[in-house]
Amino acid sequence: TGKFFVGGNWKCNGTKESITKLVSDLNDAKLESDVDVVVAPPFVYIDQVKSSLTDKIEISAQNSWVSKGGAFTGEISVEQLKDIGAKWVILGHSERRHVIGEDDLFIGKKAAYALNEGLGVIACIGELLEDREAGKTFDVCFTQLKAYADAVPSWDNIVIAYEPVWAIGTGKVASPQQAQEVHAALRDWLKKNVSDEVASKTRIIYGGSVNGGNCAELAKQEDIDGFLVGGASLKGPEFATIVNSVT
Ligand code: 13P
Numbered sequence: 001t002g003k004f005f006v007g008g009n010w011k012c013n014g015t016k017e018s019i020t021k022l023v024s025d026l027n028d029a030k031l032e033s034d035v036d037v038v039v040a041p042p043f044v045y046i047d048q049v050k051s052s053l054t055d056k057i058e059i060s061a062q063n064s065w066v067s068k069g070g071a072f073t074g075e076i077s078v079e080q081l082k083d084i085g086a087k088w089v090i091l092g093h094s095e096r097r098h099v100i101g102e103d104d105l106f107i108g109k110k111a112a113y114a115l116n117e118g119l120g121v122i123a124c125i126g127e128l129l130e131d132r133e134a135g136k137t138f139d140v141c142f143t144q145l146k147a148y149a150d151a152v153p154s155w156d157n158i159v160i161a162y163e164p165v166w167a168i169g170t171g172k173v174a175s176p177q178q179a180q181e182v183h184a185a186l187r188d189w190l191k192k193n194v195s196d197e198v199a200s201k202t203r204i205i206y207g208g209s210v211n212g213g214n215c216a217e218l219a220k221q222e223d224i225d226g227f228l229v230g231g232a233s234l235k236g237p238e239f240a241t242i243v244n245s246v247t
Contacts, residue, residue, distance in 0.1 A: 005226035008233025025236025060088035108151030167208025183223035
C-alpha cells in the first residue's frame with residue numbers, strides 16, 4: 001500500500017559530533033529512490049541536520065505542542081517545527097504514553113493540530129506485553145487508533161506506526177506473522193470505521209527492534225508498508241539496509 005516509508009527515530013540520542021557523522025553516512029548511503037525516508041533528530045539538532053542532510057531525506061520532530069505556541073515553558077510548537085523545515089512529527093510514541101504519561105485524548109488533539117497546520121503525522125500505537133498476554137492486543141490498538149480517527153480532520157497526511165511496546169528497544173522483534181496479523185486488523189478497522197479508500201491508501205509501518213537482519217522478512221508481509229526504526233537508525237549503513245528492504 002502506497003510508497004514504502006522508513007522513519008529513523010533517533011530518540012534522545014546523539015551529540016553534535018555523532019550527528020555530524022551520522023548525517024555524513026546517510027549522505028553517502030545509496031538509498032532506494034522509491035521510498036519515503038524520514039529521520040527524527042532530537043529538537044536541538046534539527047537545524048543542524050536540516051542544513052547538512054541530503055534533501056532526499058525529510059525531517060520529522062519527535063513531538064509537538066498541542067496548540068499554537070506561547071506561554072508553554074519547555075514546549076516546541078508546530079509553527080516552529082515548520083519554520084526550521086520539519087515535514088513530519090511523531091506522535092503517541094509509547095515512550096510518551098507510558099514514560100511521560102500522555103493519553104489518547106491529548107495525543108489526538110496534537111495530531112489534529114499538527115495536521116491542520118500542514119505537518120504529516122506518524123501516529124504511533126501499540127500494546128504492552130501484559131495486554132498481549134491478556135489477549136487484548138486488538139482492543140488496545142483499536143482504542144488508540146479510534147482516538148486518532150475521532151480527532152483528525154483528514155487521513156491524507158498520516159502514517160500509522162504499529163509499535164508493540166514489548167518489542168521496543170528489547171531486541172524482541174515481532175515475528176513477521178505477529179506484525180502482519182495486527183497490521184491487517186488495523187487496515188480492516190480503518191475499512192469498517194473510516195473508509196475503504198483510507199484503509200487502502202494509509203501506510204501502516206512497523207516499529208520495535210527492526211534491524212538490518214530482520215527487516216527483509218518483515219518487509220515481505222502484505223500489510224507492512226515500512227518501518228519506524230529506533231536503535232538501528234543511529235547507524236547510517238544499517239539504516240540504509242532497512243530503507244532498501246522495500247519489496
Ligand atoms: P527500537 O528500534 O530501538 O526498538 O525502537 C523502536 C521505536 O520505538 C521507534 O519509534
